Amino acid sequence: MSNFAYISxxxxxxxxxxxxxxxxxxxxxxxxxxxxxxxxIMFFIASAVKGGATVPVLDERxxxxxxxxxxxxxQHCLMLTAIVVGVATSGVxxxxxILIYRRFKTLDEGILLQxxxxx
Amino acid sequence: MISHNSxxxxxxxxxxxxxxLPLIAFKKKALAHPFxxxxxxxxxxxxxxxxxxxxxxERITYHFGGWLPPVGIEYLLDPLSAFIACVINTVAFFVxxxxxxxxxxxxxxxxxxxxxxxxxxxxGANGIIITGDVFNLYVFLEIFSLAGYGLIAVGExxxxxxxxxxxxxxxxxxxxxxxxxxFLYIVTGSLNMADLKRIIAVIPVNPALIAALALMxxxxxxxxxxxxxxxxxxxxxxxxPSTTSALIAPIGTKVAAYVLIRLLFFVFGIKITVDTIPLLxxxxxxxxxxxxxxxxxxxxxxxxxxxxxxxxxxQIGYIxxxxxxxxxxxxxxxVLHILNHAFMKGALFLVAGNLRNGSGHSxxxxxxxxxxxxxxxxxxxxxxxxxxxxxxxxxxxxxxKWYLSLxxxxxxxxxxxxxxxxxxxxxxxxxxxxWERVYLIKGNEENDDTLLQEKEPLILLVPTLILSFSLILLxxxxxxxxxxxxxxxxxxxx
Numbered sequence: 001m002s003n004f005a006y007i008s009x010x011x012x013x014x015x016x017x018x019x020x021x022x023x024x025x026x027x028x029x030x031x032x033x034x035x036x037x038x039x040x041i042m043f044f045i046a047s048a049v050k051g052g053a054t055v056p057v058l059d060e061r062x063x064x065x066x067x068x069x070x071x072x073x074x075q076h077c078l079m080l081t082a083i084v085v086g087v088a089t090s091g092v093x094x095x096x097x098i099l100i101y102r103r104f105k106t107l108d109e110g111i112l113l114q115x116x117x118x119x
Numbered sequence: 120m121i122s123h124n125s126x127x128x129x130x131x132x133x134x135x136x137x138x139x140l141p142l143i144a145f146k147k148k149a150l151a152h153p154f155x156x157x158x159x160x161x162x163x164x165x166x167x168x169x170x171x172x173x174x175x176x177e178r179i180t181y182h183f184g185g186w187l188p189p190v191g192i193e194y195l196l197d198p199l200s201a202f203i204a205c206v207i208n209t210v211a212f213f214v215x216x217x218x219x220x221x222x223x224x225x226x227x228x229x230x231x232x233x234x235x236x237x238x239x240x241x242x243g244a245n246g247i248i249i250t251g252d253v254f255n256l257y258v259f260l261e262i263f264s265l266a267g268y269g270l271i272a273v274g275e276x277x278x279x280x281x282x283x284x285x286x287x288x289x290x291x292x293x294x295x296x297x298x299x300x301x302f303l304y305i306v307t308g309s310l311n312m313a314d315l316k317r318i319i320a321v322i323p324v325n326p327a328l329i330a331a332l333a334l335m336x337x338x339x340x341x342x343x344x345x346x347x348x349x350x351x352x353x354x355x356x357x358x359x360p361s362t363t364s365a366l367i368a369p370i371g372t373k374v375a376a377y378v379l380i381r382l383l384f385f386v387f388g389i390k391i392t393v394d395t396i397p398l399l400x401x402x403x404x405x406x407x408x409x410x411x412x413x414x415x416x417x418x419x420x421x422x423x424x425x426x427x428x429x430x431x432x433x434q435i436g437y438i439x440x441x442x443x444x445x446x447x448x449x450x451x452x453x454v455l456h457i458l459n460h461a462f463m464k465g466a467l468f469l470v471a472g473n474l475r476n477g478s479g480h481s482x483x484x485x486x487x488x489x490x491x492x493x494x495x496x497x498x499x500x501x502x503x504x505x506x507x508x509x510x511x512x513x514x515x516x517x518x519x520k521w522y523l524s525l526x527x528x529x530x531x532x533x534x535x536x537x538x539x540x541x542x543x544x545x546x547x548x549x550x551x552x553x554w555e556r557v558y559l560i561k562g563n564e565e566n567d568d569t570l571l572q573e574k575e576p577l578i579l580l581v582p583t584l585i586l587s588f589s590l591i592l593l594x595x596x597x598x599x600x601x602x603x604x605x606x607x608x609x610x611x612x613x
Contacts (some may be wrong), residue, residue: 020287029287036294043298045303075304078254081295085261092265093286096272099279114279
């Protein structure tokens with residue numbers, strides 16, 4: 001079961017894409033988008049997991065010559081940036097959803113397309 | 120100092136001024152436009168300075184925080200990135216001059232944040248082009264896209280919906296790209312492009328590497344609006360303000376095309392994209408379908424901006440076709456088309472903006488000879504750009520199609536050759552529809568809409584004319600461009 005983390009990431013990815021593409025409600029699309037972003041973050045973190053290793057802060061007992069005892073910090077750093085990007089994207093997305101609701105009084109994609117045609 | 124820091128300077132200047140702009144224009148809103156122009160002009164000067172240095176054979180790199188690659192983030196100016204940076208900054212500068220005359224009318228009371236967003240957008244675009252790190256590219260891609268969503272959303276009533284759809288698909292694309300970066304990092308342990316290239320050349324090809332390539336290319340194809348992933352593009356271009364359309368159409372999709380070139384030829388290399396999996400063939404046939412689809416739908420449109428949007432889908436297909444040929448001629452055609460299409464589409468969208476500003480609409484069935492009498496300059500600009508789109512020599516558009524055709528012939532790929540020729544005819548059809556109305560159909564004096572202004576102001580007319588008439592110069596000077604600059608960008612091993 002060593003691939004269990006990746007399998008759950010794959011399930012999350014599928015869920016996210018399903019929500020973004022097939023759900024009609026705009027907020028549900030955004031929920032799908034968030035799930036997708038979380039899945040990507042989980043994927044990076046899962047790839048950094050290493051059994052029996054410690055945080056990448058110099059430990060006197062382990063020393064520098066044994067990098068095998070430390071986990072790689074890079075994926076975590078990258079994902080900190082990705083989380084920030086994700087939050088910014090969600091912020092813009094919700095602002096747009098609010099604007100859409102104010103102008104068209106609906107968040108359902110089907111009704112929205114009708115009202116866009118009417119002007 | 121400038122010579123040492125110049126790669127980092129272009130994105131940083133626009134990032135810093137995007138933050139400074141609301142403060143500077145806090146009391147006097149009129150300052151926003153001259154300040155943006157000044158920043159944009161500095162960026163043009165810097166990018167030409169860079170290309171002059173790169174041309175002399177220098178390879179300019181900048182290491183953030185002094186960390187050497189592959190550990191640190193590297194900014195890199197090689198002939199390809201210096202060239203594309205020149206193209207987008209120049210087009211952006213002329214579009215920004217034009218913005219001064221039209222923004223007050225299209226986005227009243229919100230011009231200051233709008234200019235700040237434009238500067239963020241340019242920061243993202245230049246960052247994507249100059250960075251040499253695949254993850255840093257993702258960050259700039261998101262800066263660029265988020266600014267783009269905002270720029271589109273301030274347009275007409277339906278623009279928010281178009282922007283939302285673009286956001287959903289754009290985030291999907293960016294997430295795919297990021298997932299690909301993850302696979303790539305797991306396989307190679309590096310994020311630096313030059314380092315990745317070295318590692319990928321020696322390791323055996325494995326499924327994870329191919330998954331990384333597939334995910335990154337799909338993500339970029341979404342951003343580039345390569346058929347059939349173009350769903351967001353027509354609405355976004357149609358409902359956005361004129362300045363946004365004229366900025367995103369030449370810059371937005373070209374930047375994604377640049378990333379595709381970078382990934383396919385400079386990171387993964389032809390060994391994988393052609394010999395191992397038929398990825399370039401897939402891109403080529405998608406692009407060819409897009410060329411026909413975009414051109415046919417452009418003929419069916421009644422609104423000029425929407426017609427130009429569908430024509431953009433087709434023109435992006437040309438770039439895809441050029442890349443898929445994977446021979447020097449096709450590649451030269453693709454890179455030259457990035458330049459030409461940036462100028463052509465920029466000029467055409469500016470004309471559409473001028474028409475909307477002057478007569479309040481840009482619906483083709485309502486066009487007639489009065490437009491020609493009122494706007495002789497704008498219509499001349501339109502005609503030159505449209506001739507170039509069709510591919511009449513000596514306009515620039517002819518030469519990129521010429522190189523693409525030569526590439527197709529060299530590879531005996533008759534399908535692509537047929538697609539290029541047929542779509543040129545289709546281009547002629549949809550531009551002739553406008554010519555016919557503007558130059559041949561007499562104006563109906565009875566329903567004379569008094570909205571028509573007497574003349575278009577110079578601030579709108581001059582940038583439009585410069586962009587479209589430079590197409591003649593680009594066409595006449597194309598042998599210089601190709602032999603001196605683009606020939607040096609051909610990736611090794613092609």
